[in-house]
Amino acid sequence: MPSLIIKNGRVIDPASKRDAKGDVFIADGKFVKTLTPAQKKQAKVIDAKGLVVCPGLVDIHVHFREPGQTHKETILTGSQAAAAGGFTTVVCMPNTSPVVDNAGTVALIKSVAAAAPVHVYPTGCITVGMKGQALAPHGSLQKAGVVALTDDGLCVQSNELMHRAVEYAKMFGLSILDHCQDESMTEKAVMNEGVVSTRLGLKGWPHAAEDIIVARNIILSRYTGAHIHMQHISSAHSVELMRQAKKDGINVTAEATPHHIAFTEDALATYDTHFKMNPPLRTETDRLAIIGGLRDGTLDCIGTDHAPHAPEEKDKEFDYAPNGIIGLETALPVCLDILVKKSKFQLSHVIDLMTRKAADILKLPAGTLTPGACADVCIFDPGEAWLYNTYGAFSKSINSPWDKQTLTGRVKTTIVSGQVVYQNGKMLV
Amino acid sequence: MPWHRKHLLTIEELKRAEIEQILATAAAFRRVLDRKVKKVPALRGKTIVNLFLEPSTRTRISFEMAAKFLSADVISFDASASSTTKGETLRDTAQNIQALNADMIVLRHAASGSPLYLSKVLGIPVVNAGDGAHEHPTQALLDVFTMREKLGDLKGRKVVILGDILFSRVARSNIHALTKLGADVTIVGPSTLVPHWFESMGVRVSHNLRTALADADVVMLLRIQHERQGVSHFPSLGEYTSMFGLNYTRASWVKPDAIIMHPGPINRGVEIDSDIADSPRSVILQQVTNGIAVRMAVLYLCAGGQPEQVLTPVE
Numbered sequence: 001m002p003s004l005i006i007k008n009g010r011v012i013d014p015a016s017k018r019d020a021k022g023d024v025f026i027a028d029g030k031f032v033k034t035l036t037p038a039q040k041k042q043a044k045v046i047d048a049k050g051l052v053v054c055p056g057l058v059d060i061h062v063h064f065r066e067p068g069q070t071h072k073e074t075i076l077t078g079s080q081a082a083a084a085g086g087f088t089t090v091v092c093m094p095n096t097s098p099v100v101d102n103a104g105t106v107a108l109i110k111s112v113a114a115a116a117p118v119h120v121y122p123t124g125c126i127t128v129g130m131k132g133q134a135l136a137p138h139g140s141l142q143k144a145g146v147v148a149l150t151d152d153g154l155c156v157q158s159n160e161l162m163h164r165a166v167e168y169a170k171m172f173g174l175s176i177l178d179h180c181q182d183e184s185m186t187e188k189a190v191m192n193e194g195v196v197s198t199r200l201g202l203k204g205w206p207h208a209a210e211d212i213i214v215a216r217n218i219i220l221s222r223y224t225g226a227h228i229h230m231q232h233i234s235s236a237h238s239v240e241l242m243r244q245a246k247k248d249g250i251n252v253t254a255e256a257t258p259h260h261i262a263f264t265e266d267a268l269a270t271y272d273t274h275f276k277m278n279p280p281l282r283t284e285t286d287r288l289a290i291i292g293g294l295r296d297g298t299l300d301c302i303g304t305d306h307a308p309h310a311p312e313e314k315d316k317e318f319d320y321a322p323n324g325i326i327g328l329e330t331a332l333p334v335c336l337d338i339l340v341k342k343s344k345f346q347l348s349h350v351i352d353l354m355t356r357k358a359a360d361i362l363k364l365p366a367g368t369l370t371p372g373a374c375a376d377v378c379i380f381d382p383g384e385a386w387l388y389n390t391y392g393a394f395s396k397s398i399n400s401p402w403d404k405q406t407l408t409g410r411v412k413t414t415i416v417s418g419q420v421v422y423q424n425g426k427m428l429v
Numbered sequence: 430m431p432w433h434r435k436h437l438l439t440i441e442e443l444k445r446a447e448i449e450q451i452l453a454t455a456a457a458f459r460r461v462l463d464r465k466v467k468k469v470p471a472l473r474g475k476t477i478v479n480l481f482l483e484p485s486t487r488t489r490i491s492f493e494m495a496a497k498f499l500s501a502d503v504i505s506f507d508a509s510a511s512s513t514t515k516g517e518t519l520r521d522t523a524q525n526i527q528a529l530n531a532d533m534i535v536l537r538h539a540a541s542g543s544p545l546y547l548s549k550v551l552g553i554p555v556v557n558a559g560d561g562a563h564e565h566p567t568q569a570l571l572d573v574f575t576m577r578e579k580l581g582d583l584k585g586r587k588v589v590i591l592g593d594i595l596f597s598r599v600a601r602s603n604i605h606a607l608t609k610l611g612a613d614v615t616i617v618g619p620s621t622l623v624p625h626w627f628e629s630m631g632v633r634v635s636h637n638l639r640t641a642l643a644d645a646d647v648v649m650l651l652r653i654q655h656e657r658q659g660v661s662h663f664p665s666l667g668e669y670t671s672m673f674g675l676n677y678t679r680a681s682w683v684k685p686d687a688i689i690m691h692p693g694p695i696n697r698g699v700e701i702d703s704d705i706a707d708s709p710r711s712v713i714l715q716q717v718t719n720g721i722a723v724r725m726a727v728l729y730l731c732a733g734g735q736p737e738q739v740l741t742p743v744e
Contacts, residue, residue: 201563271542317540
């Protein structure tokens with residue numbers, strides 16, 4: 001593998017507090033301080049003038065649908081979408097078919113993921129079959145290679161089972177990722193409960209159903225010392241609960257999605273199923289609270305919840321369409337728009353939320369340009385406007401509310417373990 | 430003023446002038462219903478399909494009679510015998526109906542927003558005959574038609590809608606229609622079925638029946654829709670009746686000339702006692718008759734007819 005020199009870029013690496021024009025050197029798949037003259041002679045040079053060079057983005061919440069629903073996405077197509085979006089490390093959820101509640105399925109995913117252009121880490125289920133009734137074999141799953149445990153869209157409803165799950169998983173050093181939803185309060189709900197659901201005649205999902213579980217998880221984390229990560233926080237009150245928990249030093253973390261910082265429930269006015277997600281889009285107050293949570297560190301990272309669905313599944317009556325949207329190829333420009341441009345975040349702060357801080361939650365070896373680290377890089381033009389068209393994109397699915405929208409901020413090159421995997425719209429591996 | 434709409438999907442989207450146009454057109458058709466031969470040739474040669482994917486008796490029959498009185502050919506679609514039970518999508522079912530040369534679809538569907546969805550995928554007019562808990566525009570139109578028949582101008586009139594508001598498409602459409610026509614609307618019932626969110630739609634929310642009914646010109650009752658409620662929203666029908674059922678005593682709290690309305694079907698002894706439902710103040714059956722005229726107007730206008738044409742004598 002030839003050495004690489006990335007020249008003239010604005011290098012932003014929050015992990016090493018670096019934000020300046022400079023060069024980045026890569027040899028043998030790792031970042032190095034500099035190259036030897038011999039290496040320099042043979043090195044491939046990437047001119048990043050006018051571009052930002054940062055660690056490869058990290059997403060700890062994606063759905064790749066393999067095994068079982070490969071008509072929506074495969075590990076390969078999902079990974080390609082990730083690479084095109086600047087992501088070099090992704091953590092995929094276990095709600096595949098079959099679900100990842102046994103070591104064999106983990107092995108299958110790892111074997112397929114070995115050929116993926118980005119680092120793909122599997123998670124395992126908290127409970128057998130994600131049914132919320134009995135603990136899955138956390139130890140075997142950890143041995144097989146999962147990096148965390150989650151029942152993803154199916155929040156563990158039993159407080160006692162959740163208590164035992166976090167306690168047991170802690171023994172193996174595994175974090176629990178929880179989709180916070182009290183299902184008894186959200187039966188048949190399809191959007192946020194409030195003024196808009198009332199007007200549209202749609203069944204509402206009250207934010208209290210999220211807040212209750214966030215509070216429960218904070219209590220359980222405090223009680224057991226286990227790490228619990230709250231997935232895709234959507235409510236202002238949940239942000240407030242997390243803020244207090246962090247002040248109290250409780251071992252909890254949380255993520256926000258690009259869609260929850262970009263949209264509100266008002267987007268559902270025409271029953272467009274591309275805005276149907278779980279947790280649902282909420283109010284402007286909630287949206288601003290999430291941005292505030294990202295600003296002050298209450299919320300730790302951005303996670304896309306990349307959730308591919310086939311066109312015919314979304315093309316139906318609102319009540320019957322599945323939840324979720326794809327997001328890997330749009331996350332960076334959306335965050336640049338909402339956080340940097342509109343909310344005046346420092347660019348390095350946003351990169352931190354999408355790299356080091358995301359990696360740190362699950363202790364993944366990613367998210368920095370520090371010498372010795374795996375050479376995963378994202379090079380993007382923060383000012384380039386481009387037309388996002390799902391039909392020309394890499395994800396197998398097209399369920400994006402940003403389809404055919406002009407976005408600003410475009411990934412030019414993605415490097416994984418020192419290898420250029422994506423460049424100027426083309427997948428190179 | 431010409432009629433421009435191809436579809437009738439919601440009352441919310443209508444301007445007051447459009448509501449007036451429909452009501453004026455309905456008034457002309459209402460006169461037709463008093464004739465010996467209740468048929469006009471307005472939609473001769475047109476085929477209307479009643480695509481009812483949720484059980485309905487009165488609305489389906491009302492639309493069917495309205496179409497027939499306009500001389501249209503009408504086909505009513507039985508959900509239990511349809512391809513939708515075999516897994517066919519709404520899009521495919523409706524597109525097939527269009528391909529079979531239907532000129533208009535009247536849709537009843539359990540999912541809110543489905544008429545809007547269908548209007549985007551079809552080239553023919555779509556009329557909403559009730560979508561989930563969202564809207565039931567022709568019901569609201571026949572309700573305000575009946576109110577105006579009895580009370581005249583609705584501006585400043587106090588209308589109380591009592592019952593299961595949360596799950597009621599009738600309530601939502603009526604709120605839009607009544608507020609556009611200047612009525613003063615109060616919704617009342619248990620807090621679980623009458624959430625404060627409705628205030629954003631320009632109505633007063635009350636859980637006190639006595640206060641709400643005071644000086645009302647209209648009391649519109651709604652059925653408790655058990656089938657839409659995932660969990661119980663109140664302890665029992667008995668408790669509901671004891672707290673919110675309209676009985677003789679409570680009916681005395683409204684103005685002496687107030688009218689009692691109900692979109693049907695009535696649960697006698699639950700939301701309304703029989704002696705009130707059958708009293709001279711009840712206009713429940715007039716609502717049903719007026720529904721035909723209103724639906725004739727809606728079908729006629731959405732098929733391309735113009736209000737001023739029907740206002741000339743139709744023979």
